[in-house]
Amino acid sequence: MESIVEPLYRKLRQDIVECELTPGRAFSEAEFGRLYTASRTPVREACRRLEHEGLIRIIPFRGYMIAPLSVAEFHDLEEMQLIFEPEAAALAAERAKDEELEEMKKLGTYEYRVGDRSSYREFIQTNYQLHTLIAQSTRNKRLYDVVSNIHIRLMRFFYLGLPFESYGPALVAEHIRIVDAICDRDAAEARCRASEHIRMAIERSASLLMSAIRFGEAVFDANSSLDGTISNAHSHTRQT
Amino acid sequence: MESIVEPLYRKLRQDIVECELTPGRAFSEAEFGRLYTASRTPVREACRRLEHEGLIRIIPFRGYMIAPLSVAEFHDLEEMQLIFEPEAAALAAERAKDEELEEMKKLGTYEYRVGDRSSYREFIQTNYQLHTLIAQSTRNKRLYDVVSNIHIRLMRFFYLGLPFESYGPALVAEHIRIVDAICDRDAAEARCRASEHIRMAIERSASLLMSAIRFGEAVFDANSSLDGTISNAHSHTRQT
DNA sequence: TTTTTGAAATCAGTATACAGATTGTTGACA
DNA sequence: TGTCAACAATCTGTATACTGATTTCAAAAA
Numbered sequence: 001m002e003s004i005v006e007p008l009y010r011k012l013r014q015d016i017v018e019c020e021l022t023p024g025r026a027f028s029e030a031e032f033g034r035l036y037t038a039s040r041t042p043v044r045e046a047c048r049r050l051e052h053e054g055l056i057r058i059i060p061f062r063g064y065m066i067a068p069l070s071v072a073e074f075h076d077l078e079e080m081q082l083i084f085e086p087e088a089a090a091l092a093a094e095r096a097k098d099e100e101l102e103e104m105k106k107l108g109t110y111e112y113r114v115g116d117r118s119s120y121r122e123f124i125q126t127n128y129q130l131h132t133l134i135a136q137s138t139r140n141k142r143l144y145d146v147v148s149n150i151h152i153r154l155m156r157f158f159y160l161g162l163p164f165e166s167y168g169p170a171l172v173a174e175h176i177r178i179v180d181a182i183c184d185r186d187a188a189e190a191r192c193r194a195s196e197h198i199r200m201a202i203e204r205s206a207s208l209l210m211s212a213i214r215f216g217e218a219v220f221d222a223n224s225s226l227d228g229t230i231s232n233a234h235s236h237t238r239q240t
Numbered sequence: 241m242e243s244i245v246e247p248l249y250r251k252l253r254q255d256i257v258e259c260e261l262t263p264g265r266a267f268s269e270a271e272f273g274r275l276y277t278a279s280r281t282p283v284r285e286a287c288r289r290l291e292h293e294g295l296i297r298i299i300p301f302r303g304y305m306i307a308p309l310s311v312a313e314f315h316d317l318e319e320m321q322l323i324f325e326p327e328a329a330a331l332a333a334e335r336a337k338d339e340e341l342e343e344m345k346k347l348g349t350y351e352y353r354v355g356d357r358s359s360y361r362e363f364i365q366t367n368y369q370l371h372t373l374i375a376q377s378t379r380n381k382r383l384y385d386v387v388s389n390i391h392i393r394l395m396r397f398f399y400l401g402l403p404f405e406s407y408g409p410a411l412v413a414e415h416i417r418i419v420d421a422i423c424d425r426d427a428a429e430a431r432c433r434a435s436e437h438i439r440m441a442i443e444r445s446a447s448l449l450m451s452a453i454r455f456g457e458a459v460f461d462a463n464s465s466l467d468g469t470i471s472n473a474h475s476h477t478r479q480t
Numbered sequence: 481t482t483t484t485t486g487a488a489a490t491c492a493g494t495a496t497a498c499a500g501a502t503t504g505t506t507g508a509c510a
Numbered sequence: 511t512g513t514c515a516a517c518a519a520t521c522t523g524t525a526t527a528c529t530g531a532t533t534t535c536a537a538a539a540a
Contacts, residue, residue: 003500004524028491039525044492045288052292054382061492061531076380079331083383087323140316142294143323146386244494268521279495284522301501301522 008038009046016055016066017152018121019159024068032064054153074157078205080150081198088135088147089178089194090187096137101183104133108179114168123168124158127151130175134182167204174200248278249286256295256306257392258361259399264308272304294393314397318445320390321438328375328383329418329434330427336377341423344373348419354408363408364398367391370415374422407444414440 012032015021029040029047036043047064050056054073057065096104107130112123128151135147174197181190252272255261269280269287276283287304290296294313297305336344347370352363368391375387414437421430 030491040492041524041526045285045523048285048288049292052289058492062533063491076382079380080382080386083324083327091319140319142316142320142390146320150382270521280522281494281496285493298522302503303521 004038004042005045008036008042009049011036012046012050013053013055013152016050017155017159019156021066023066023156026063026065028063053149055156069156069160073153074205077150077154078198078202080146081154082195082202084143084147084150085131085134085198086191086195088138088143089182090191091140091143092134092137093182093185093187093190095139096134096182100133100137104130104137104179104182107133108175109172111172112168121159124155127158127171127175128155130179134178137182170200244278244282245285248276248282249289251276252286252290253293253295253392256290257395257399259396261306263306263396266303266305268303293389295396309396309400313393314445317390317394318438318442320386321394322435322442324383324386325371325374325438326431326435328378328387329422330431331380331383332374332377333422333425333427333430335379336374336422340373340377341419344370344377344419344422347373348415349412351412352408361399364395367398367411367415368395370419374418377422410440 012021029043032038032043032047033040047056047058051058055067057067059065092100107126110123110126112119131151132144132148135144138144174193178190178193178197181193252261269283272278272283272287273280287296287298291298295307297307299305332340347366350363350366352359371391372384372388375384378384414433418430418433418437421433
C-alpha cells in the first residue's frame with residue numbers, strides 16, 4: 001500500500017528535482033512533516049531514500065539539507081553518462097522490443113519552443129523518458145537504475161535553467177540519429193551516435209556552467225568528494 | 241552517531257553477502273530484532289537500505305526476504321562490469337594518487353591457496369578492495385558507488401563457492417596486468433586489460449554457473465526483470 | 481572586552497503502542 | 511466432500527513519546 005511514504009517520496013523528489021526546494025536549504029524532519037502534512041516516520045523514510053539517491057544530505061544529529069549542486073557533481077554525472085549511455089544504446093539496438101522502438105521515435109521527435117519556459121520543462125521530462133527508455137530496452141535492470149539516477153540528478157541542473165536552452169534543434173537532431181540507429185538494430189552506430197550526443201552535450205554545457213551554477217546558496221563545494229566529509233553547515237539557507 | 245543502525249546494517253550486509261543468511265529466506269522485522277538484539281525501528285531502517293542495494297526484498301504488508309540469487313541477476317552484473325570497469329581502469333590510470341598505486345600493487349599480488357577455504361574468502365575480500373580502489377582512483381564518487389554496489393552483489397555468488405575456485409593463478413596474473421598498466425599511466429592499455437579480465441571472468445563463470453546456482457531455495461527466478469513484480473512468495477524458506 | 485562555562489533549546493535516534501492490511505484456518509452449509 | 515465466509519493471527523505502516531547528543535546563547539569571570 002505504502003499509502004503515505006510513496007506519494008510523499010514522489011512529491012519530495014519532484015520538488016527537489018524541479019528546484020522547488022532550493023539546493024542547499026536546511027530543514028528538519030518536523031518541518032517537512034508540517035510542510036507535507038505527514039508525521040516524522042514517513043518523512044524520515046522518504047528522506048533516507050532520497051539521501052541514497054544523492055538528492056538529500058543527512059548531517060547526523062544536525063538535520064537535513066537539500067543536496068547542493070556543485071560543478072564537481074555535474075562533471076561526475078557527465079562522465080558517468082559518457083560511460084553508460086553509449087553502451088546502453090548499443091544494447092538497446094540489440095534487445096529493444098518493437099513497442100519500445102515506437103515509443104522512442106515518439107519521444108525522440110519531441111521539439112520544444114525555444115524561449116517557452118513550460119515547453120522547456122516538458123522537454124526536460126521527455127529527454128529523461130527517452131534516455132531511460134533506452135536504458136530499459138537493454139533488459140538490464142541495474143543499468144536502468146544507474147541511468148535513471150544519473151538523469152534525475154542531472155535534471156536539477158537543467159531545471160536551474162542550465163544548459164540546453166537555445167540548443168533545441170541540435171539536441172533533437174542528435175536524439176533522432178540515436179533512435180534511428182537503434183531502430184535499425186545497428187549497435188555500433190547507436191553506440192557511436194550516443195557517444196557523440198553526450199560529448200556534444202558536455203561541450204555545450206561547459207561554457208554555460210560557470211555562470212549559471214551560482215544560485216541560492218549552492219556553492220562550488222568540494223564536499224561531494226570521495227571521502228564525503230561534511231564541513232560545518234554554516235552556509236545553510238535559513239528560513240524564518 | 242548512528243550507534244545502532246550503522247553496526248546493524250554492516251552486520252546484516254556482511255551476513256547476507258557471505259550467505260550466512262540463506263538467499264530467499266523470509267523473515268520479519270521482529271525476528272531480526274531478536275536475532276540481532278535491536279528494536280524494530282533500526283532493523284527497519286537497515287533493511288530499507290539493504291533493499292535499495294538489492295540485497296533484500298520487501299513485500300508490502302507481508303514481510304522481507306533475503307534477495308534470491310538468479311542467473312538473470314548474475315548476467316546483469318557481469319554486463320555492468322563489462323561496461324564500466326574498463327573505463328574505470330582507464331580513468332584511474334590518469335588520476336590515481338601515488339599512494340593508491342602502491343596499495344593497488346599490494347592488493348593485486350595477493351595470492352590465495354587453491355583449495356583453502358579461508359584463504360579463498362580472504363581473496364574475495366581482496367578482489368573487492370582492488371576493484372573498488374581502482375574505482376576510487378577515478379575521483380568520481382558516483383562511479384565508485386556503482387562499482388562498489390555491483391561487487392557487493394557479485395560477492396554473494398562468490399561466497400556460494402561459485403566461480404573462481406581453481407582459477408587463482410590466472411586471476412592474479414590478470415590483476416597484475418591491469419595494475420601494471422595503471423601504474424604506467426597507460427589509460428588505453430589499462431582499459432584493454434580490464435576488459436580482457438572481465439571477459440575472461442565471464443567466460444570462466446559461464447560453465448560453472450548452471451550447476452552451482454541451486455542452493456537453498458534460490459531459484460532461477462525471472463523476478464529481477466525490469467517490471468520487478470514479485471510473484472507469490474510460495475517458495476520461502478520457513479523457519480520454525 | 482574577551483573568554484569560558486553552563487543551561488536551555490533543538491533535533492535526530494530509538495522504542496513502543498496502535499491501526500490497517502493480508503493471509504490462513506476453521507466451521508458451517510450446500 | 512467441497513466451497514465459501516467469517517474470524518483469528520501475523521506483520522507491516524504510522525504516530526508518538528522518550529532519550530541522548532549537539533549547538534546556541536547568555537551570563538559570569540578574568
